[in-house]
Amino acid sequence: VLGPDSVVLLLQNGLGNEECASRVVDARRILGGVAFVCLNRTAPGEVRHTAFGYLKADCFSPGGDPESIERVRQAFLRAGVGFHRAESLPYLKWEKLVWNVPFNGLSASFGGVDTLSILEHAPSKRLAGELMQEVIDAARSQSIRLDPKLVSDNLEKTLSMGPYRTSMCLDRLARRPLEAESIVGEPLRRAERKGVSLPRMQALYAHLSFYNRTAGFVEKADSRVYPNQENDS
């Protein structure tokens, strides 16, 4: 289905998704990015947008064509959606993980709860902040220097979002597989390979992957989820 000039834009949280896609698509055609937006899919083809709203993306491979990102940017701008070229895709991914790890992770591991209820419970708010610091430590092991102020900024920004239900919260409530590998497992493994200890992320990963296993979802290390199938790779 790819034309000669087609590109593939992945807007997925977590790490390892572009690597996975590069097994079936030329890496130079892959764009990776993240969305800074609060929305929920409420029905097939229906999206409820609640706060914020822009995209950041860049070519996945150094061999990618900068022209392609510009074409995609123009298309989004024509559609009225904010779009910025990221200065560094790895930086962008890790920056977003600072929010995703605590809020997606805890909202699911706590059984499907909103972000405000986490922030209104002192021990859980503390844990969220400490998980953010662990993500910053993990990023540093990958030569990504994130601003330590991201911790307080993210806590404040999230408070302003009200009782937001993260995507992993909704997955948990609907008993769908949780994105344990790309959002927690893969960042954790990359940091641990560099000798960095991340106890809270490890505990969170144990929790989320335990859920996936007992719910009958087997995740592959490459972040793809195959419900009820044996993991044979």
Add this chain to the structure above:
Amino acid sequence: VLGPDSVVLLLQNGLGNEECASRVVDARRILGGVAFVCLNRTAPGEVRHTAFGYLKADCFSPGGDPESIERVRQAFLRAGVGFHRAESLPYLKWEKLVWNVPFNGLSASFGGVDTLSILEHAPSKRLAGELMQEVIDAARSQSIRLDPKLVSDNLEKTLSMGPYRTSMCLDRLARRPLEAESIVGEPLRRAERKGVSLPRMQALYAHLSFYNRTAGFVEKADSRVYPNQENDS
């Protein structure tokens, strides 16, 4: 209801229970202990005993009468129940916490699961062992030196117990309040007051106390649980 020679024997896991009882009973009459036994209360007045089976206890207060522990010991022995006087009640309590924190804690925070399923999931087994090490670190901050071999011993012993449902697992399944304070919160606070960081126990405490709060159980810092009441002390 206490006669002149009556004593009060508390067989409760965790920390802070004897202190709590000493507000209504002379501390010198209080005996504290723990049960090394696998059993579940299956109905009022009905107990299913599955493995192990003896008690260890000692006077709570240095002013307690050693004769009283001997009287209680004889009573249990007459009933066919093993009973040993503990050499040190604080040591005994912390030693038992090495098992209780990971297995009661995770079995409840994972939504009500048995001990074998935790041990069969590699990241969760690792987390259980690391939680045990944190309890040993916490005990050291209270001048209690536990054998590091307790980690591997407890993992092996628990494997031999099969798919055991801990008391906190059963509480979670029945949507009863979880003993978050006495089993995790109080040990955590005592160690943190000594400057010891216990990230996995803190994460576990956040999880269990979040559950109690959202389930409508308000726990007092003294470990007593009052369902659906305001915490006004």
